[in-house]
Amino acid sequence: xxxxxxxxxxxxxxxxxLEKEKNQTTYWDGVRNYxxxxxxxxxxxxxxxxxxxxxxxAPSGAAGVCEVxxxxxxxFTAFDPENPHYDPKSKKDNPAWMMVDVKLIKKFKxxxxxxxxxxxxxxxxxxxxxxxxxxxxxxxxxEEFEVIVSIGNL
DNA sequence: GCCAACGTTGGC
DNA sequence: GCCAACGTTGGC
Numbered sequence: 386x387x388x389x390x391x392x393x394x395x396x397x398x399x400x401x402x403l404e405k406e407k408n409q410t411t412y413w414d415g416v417r418n419y420x421x422x423x424x425x426x427x428x429x430x431x432x433x434x435x436x437x438x439x440x441x442x443a444p445s446g447a448a449g450v451c452e453v454x455x456x457x458x459x460x461f462t463a464f465d466p467e468n469p470h471y472d473p474k475s476k477k478d479n480p481a482w483m484m485v486d487v488k489l490i491k492k493f494k495x496x497x498x499x500x501x502x503x504x505x506x507x508x509x510x511x512x513x514x515x516x517x518x519x520x521x522x523x524x525x526x527x528e529e530f531e532v533i534v535s536i537g538n539l
Numbered sequence: 540g541c542c543a544a545c546g547t548t549g550g551c
Numbered sequence: 552g553c554c555a556a557c558g559t560t561g562g563c
Contacts (some may be wrong), residue, residue: 419546
């Protein structure tokens with residue numbers, strides 16, 4: 386089983402919206418970066434655990450834990466010209482972009498701010514904290530996952 | 540809202 | 552295939 390961190394813009398799709406979804410499950414659309422796409426397409430498996438991370442202020446940080454419940458399939462929002470994530474390069478017979486379904490396991494009682502993550506010695510190596518990091522889907526270690534969960538759950 | 544850092548695009 | 556210009560991301 387692998388561990389991941391996925392970013393969602395807090396003012397676009399916060400964890401509170403996922404809480405309200407049927408079965409607390411949603412499709413993770415809008416990933417338009419090849420490195421992130423490759424992780425989704427090639428490495429994410431059902432049962433993998435995911436840190437739901439709020440990016441873009443308001444404030445930034447880890448908001449909860451999800452689980453992958455459906456493996457990669459074409460991101461259909463790329464086919465829809467009306468959709469903000471529309472990408473004409475992605476064809477139905479050769480989709481450029483993929484997505485997975487995730488189910489909320491738990492929203493943290495304590496929001497784990499990016500500031501507290503920066504201050505935690507055990508999280509120093511996270512790609513997330515590197516300057517200029519823009520990757521929206523990235524692998525994390527089991528230890529990093531557990532450290533974040535233990536802070537969030539206190 | 541600012542702006543540095545990044546990925547992508549496109550002219551050559 | 553280089554690389555400057557551009558648009559976007561995301562912490563602050």
